[in-house]
Amino acid sequence: MKFKKFAVCACALAMAASMVTGCGNKEKKAATASKAAANAAEKWPSKPITFIVTHGAGGDTDYNARVLARLLEKELKQPVVVNNVTGANGSIAMTQYKDGKNDGYTFIATNTVAMASNEATGITKFGYTAFEPVCIYGKQCGENILVRKDAPYNTLKEFIEASKQNPGKLKLGIAMGGSSYVAALIMEQKGGAKFAVVDAGDGGDRMTALIGGHVDATIAPYTLAKEYIEKGQLKTLATLISERSKTLPNIPTAKESGIEDLTVDTWYGILAPKGTNPAIVEKLNAAILKIVKENPEYKAEVEKYDFQAPWALNVADTKTYLDKQRNHFMDYSKYLTSAKKKK
Amino acid sequence: MSKKGDLIAGIILALFSVFYLYEAMDIAVFAGMGKSVVDSGTVPKVWGGCLLVLSLWLIIRSLIAMKKNPEQKKGGSLVEAIKDKREVWETFGLLFFYIATMDFLGFVISSMIYIFGQIIVLSPPGKVNYKIAGILAVVFSFGIYFVFVDYLMVLLPPGLLEDL
């Protein structure tokens, strides 16, 4: 019994003491907090960093993240560990990590189109503003509009014309809700095209559908189509990126065919969870820029794999580009979301 | 064949299919291009409907069979039935506890507790050996954690051992 009483008193005393000292320390705390932030940025990185990749191993998002991680290790002199958390076009990882540990040692590697389209289709209720964007560090070589060799059109304009003359007869294979769908939507809305849009699965499946004759045209990344174009089985009408690629200058952009809005740029980006120290964000951005712009090994790797020319933005530009892309997608969100049925 | 068991199963399944159909009513209709009569709600409704029909069949079948041969009521109460299967409940409990605490305690600690507990539960009376259970628990928990986290890049939760 005595022990119990003693314990209760001791606890009460301890609580009182901590409250008193706590009050007095509030002001001091604020001052030390900002100093601590600056200190932390100075010392960063002092332990291994983790990149969470939102898409599966073997894909282009994963590959770009890993190349970057490998070269960052040498630059930052700390291990950069890459892990994949996959599912639902990256939304699972983004939801899990946006409010995660923001001490500057966990970052999210993703592709920006996935993020924008997830928000526009309603799969996630947030966009890039839920994170601290660190850097857009690469752009994909471009989704191309592809048809078979024997098709009677050679430019995108001819193709859209043909669809207007045979409304609802030309089958365009896309993945609903994805970037190929958005492109098809823009062609219809702004270009007046009258395709019959059919779902044909992801990139590889769409290619099979085109080659196998099940659809008349499709939209797929250049890297998937390259071999068939070379062999002469397919031809590309246009690419969907906003400017002609430096590594593939012969492919006209869709924009050039007259539809100003017809652009879908897939960029690769690094994001930090909300609340990460801005000084650390700047430091990481600087390190990434250095690698992308100056490191010859990086240039060789991305060119070989994916026809990418090295390209990266600083933090402010990153935010601007992300914002532009988000708005671009959100313009079409009413065609991307589904109407909730009333019970 | 346990006719009463079938009846209970049939009722549970029927209730589940009703719940499923109810939720299926709520599935949104896609407003964009390429829409058709068959939308994302159609197929689930078909499945739900089929399951409902089948579970009703099961219920009716077991009712008919029960009428034909009235079963003797087995002696013993519900409490005894549960006691009889207590290792099963203990196993479920252990698994639940294991997964629930994995994030907080971390993979290593929760695994150690789980393995130790599970071995004890599964050991027949007379064969219970706390020492071996303990050794196996510690060795495998640590071993597997390090192999998978350090070499194979699986993000097992570190929990309380985070700063090791």
Next chain:
Amino acid sequence: MDSAVINGIMSVITNPHVLLFIWLGTFIGIVFGAIPGLTATMAIVMFLPMTYTMSSIEGISTLVALYIGGISGGLVSAILLNIPGTPSSIATCFDGRPLAVKGEAGKALGVGVVFSFLGTIFGLIMLVAISPVLASMAIKFGPFEYCALAVFALSLVVTLTGRDMVKGFIGAFLGVMLATAGLAPVDSVQRFTFDFTEMNNGFALLTLLIGLFAVTEIIAAAEEVRSAKPFTIEDNVKIKGFGFSWAEFISQKFNALRSAVIGLVIGILPGIGGAISCVLAYTMAKNQSKYPEKFGTGIIDGVVASETANNAGIGGAMIPLLTLGIPGDAATAMLLGGLMVHQVAPGPLIFEKSGVVVYGVFMAMFISAIAQLVLQMWGMRIFINVLKVPKYYLLPIIMLLCVVGAFGNSNRLFDVWCVLIFGIMGYAMIKDKIATIPMILGFILGPIFETNLRRAIQHAQVSPTETFNHPIAIGFVVVTIVVLVYSIIQHRREVARLEAEEAAGAAKQ
């Protein structure tokens, strides 16, 4: 062209690094395949990044070795533990476990290992010899054909329902309903997600398998703790030679050939997978056998069918991968990434542009198959001692590995919770004698059916008359109807016969 072949083969045989990686890869693959919860696909995913920095032939050889080892390893736990090591070995449990219980685990293992090897070789020969031909046939499969195929495969549920057809169908429908949770096919609408982001990805097949097979095993052991049943699975652990006789080997030749063809075809068609392939081969073997009632009691035919099919599927899945750049299953999807990283561009020009690497890969596959045979033959004698470890030590540790596997699937705790929930569900189903296999079939085939049905309807909306221009699809539908009717009649007869026997037996007492 010939120089490419010679160079390719030489690059593998004469390079000790590559040979080492092949053997190591096969070994690791077998380990991953054998441990329930870890799969061949997981092995490839985990080691893929490591191969980025290797040379092309080293990296790709390692990946195919992991693949071959992984698919072959599944039979070990299927036979010894009644838990399939990978989804491709589900059907191996059906006869594998009864064989082990009868004291013939050595025979089951031997048969499984040898016919796995033969299946791999069959697939490889097809891959090397006629892949362009087969690939061009695979391209003809569009939504109509896949939909019809899914219906055909689903109809086989009838054959696997055991005595109670109603319950079998209930299991199948539960399976398809489980698969509808998540984002819908085609339009990615959220279904049954209850606003819970974790549910957006739906349930994973792996968690369903672990829950239905592994958790139920451990619960079964828990039920028997106080009964007098032995706590080791089997004490007879001696294996002579291959474990089975020459006569038995010869008796399986048609079974093996048929199963290999089935496995090859399913492997070539992207998106179906090894689980369907082994179950389909098993079902066909049972249907066409002279003694179908023995299937499930412990005969080698079942193991042969399942294992030949899943290994033939490896060569099958490589065909669209290499010639079209389309992966045949999840594991080859990873391989595609590995190929592209090493600048081997799959597609129509692969033999011309990367001939050396391609022939090197064929050689690597051949060596890996031999490695699998040797390693498993030798390992068999060690694995089988697992049967002697008391269940109360063995099963908790297996459960641990299963949890790691479930977690490693996507690095989320959600999947581990699913394992528990499916385990509870599996227990309830077993208690009520609802077969779990139709549920797994439904879970896999449901999405394939729905996706392709909806796409087919989209196509039909565009050109209604063309719908009837699909001979392959119509063929499948006709076969399905015939098989269904025949199976139902057979089934009725079988059940009536069994009931008559039981009644006669009861009357005699």
